[in-house]
Amino acid sequence: MSIPAYIPVLVATTAAQSLVSLAVLSPAAIAPAIAQDLQISGSMIGWWISMAYGGAMVTSLLGGNAVRRLGATRSTQIGLLLAFVGGMAMMIGTLPLALLAALITGLGYGMTNPAASHLLAKTTSPERRNLVFSIKQTGVPLGGTLAGLITPRLTQAWGWPAAIMAVALTCLVLALVLIAVRRRWDCDRDPKARMTGNPFAGLAAIWRMPRLRALSLAGFAYAAVQLSVSAFAVTMLVSDLSWSLVDAGLLLSALQVAGVIGRIGIGSLADRFFGGTATLIALGVITCLLAVLTGLLSPTWPSPLVFAILIPFGAAALGWNGVYLAELAHSSEPAQIPRVTGASLFFTYGGVLVGPPAFAALHDVIGSYTGTYALSALPALTGAAILIFARKRV
Template identity: 45%
Template structure:
């Protein structure tokens, strides 16, 4: 059995971290293939590219539903086996996409959404078992860089393949990579799944019962809902805001957005290191929530008269905070959970996080449609950030679980 205490890292922590990061990256890359190749896919189907873009919302919707049961499944089958299932779903989903029909793409969406909903609860179990608490924030944060890494993989690999061959070629490459990963995971499977409980059952509301039993996890999850809403509001509207309100060219706006993503990657690791240095995650989450709110207020005040350096500075700062909270947040969820409940607690809060992913952009779109003003619409993410601060504060008022993994 691996060392489960906080008294030093198990030698397998590097293998666990690199594996869970790669699984996260591969799953994220698969999810981003359709948005990346939207013009080509829409053209081959004879539909509007905007309709293809709706797939992202459906993916997160299925991931949210899957999260309700993912915790129990990880306990029953083991974290490594569950990761293998996720990779097989990626391979199957990308393989079905090769049929090249709208119905095939719909089935692909379902399978990839289910896969994504399984990855984080499985990774949480492995990372909690193998990582000493004093390094947990930075380790979780490094693992969460798998999400933007998946975006980089999709962005660099898919368009060239689509130009040289066809858009189906990108799906084939990801499918093959997922199959190879599934086989490779069989090597450590017996060791990594030694803690699985074959008697665990998936029933009823699944992991959501944690939100009813554990109030501190519920309040923490609501904080995650708000911060996810801020993050997706930034990513969904940054380019449109720069082009329509600030009159920045589309190409330059896209370049700025790529740097915003990069700031998010750096921020995830930086804030994880800061939390480990402090020995506490909540103060870092407080600071991130306050920063998100203030930055969105400042961004809302930008105009065509604002110098480009100020626009870039504020957006990069927003990327380094609004995209960078995830690792510290998930580490705090693990710290506040019993070791036997890490997967279910993670799955439960991710249901709320995915709700925030869906609700944030939708609500900002609604305000934008009513007012026609990004300045007004961006006050909503600022309000979400303030609400996150409140939920996090309420979470700290709850008594801790004496059996928690931290």
């Protein structure tokens, strides 16, 4: 029995997504150690995440043209190599280079999703698209899981620069492995396609279509919550709940595992029962409720109860991406999927650009991470409302 064409593509794109996500989220998992060494506030990790996703916004707009001319596999390799370069800059250990490293790593992150959507859309049938795209998007929480499990231990053993270097080298290895399949998978590339086309054409196309516009605006709101959950969970547990760095890293890993399981389950439910839009609305409402409960956490709460709130919070806040990307592909012409995906992700990455710094600023005003998490209920509810309104107008 032959292996379906989408399986090796799914494995490769999920691995690439995992590693670039690991590169982006590793500093968040060891933020207290980095902050102490650089003599900055732990909340500054929000600015690192913001810089990374600012870079991703740039390459998400250029990704469609890159996929057409260079090929989706080559674009993925470039993304991984940029993550490697960013890691090498980060480990030098100065604040200016750390911010530059965030930007470079983000440029790499933004290359991967348009490329993956192109490869998966051409090898996956529509009836299993939500599930397959959701499995691919498990790469984000898988990367976070690895960040929480590995980087705190590497930091304790050899220091945080060694942890960052290990992540960067892994990105380099996968980029080299993909050389073996690049020619075959990129057989549909157009070497004569322009790399200099209007990068904002995709944004204009999205804004003209109410369905794509609503998905993109909801993605902005949901992404602001998602990355705040990942970026500040460890710092919240250490600072507000007096947990150790290793214990907090374990919970971050558990939270990311919940995101992995959630994405697969949510994608399957969307395919079998509810459809993409209804599923996205429900996730926004659930995320809102769990954000409010997170605001009630205190050092007196037993660890199992903290897990009982944060794990489903992670599953809901991290579980929407695959269904969102599948809905984008479903709503686009096949040839336009990379461009539409990249343009819509410009909004999503914009949510990440705004969300963590806003979270950090609100923390400075409120004085607690738990209270700031409670306020993250607002963008989650706003995203759900946007989808509900757009659905009624159709």
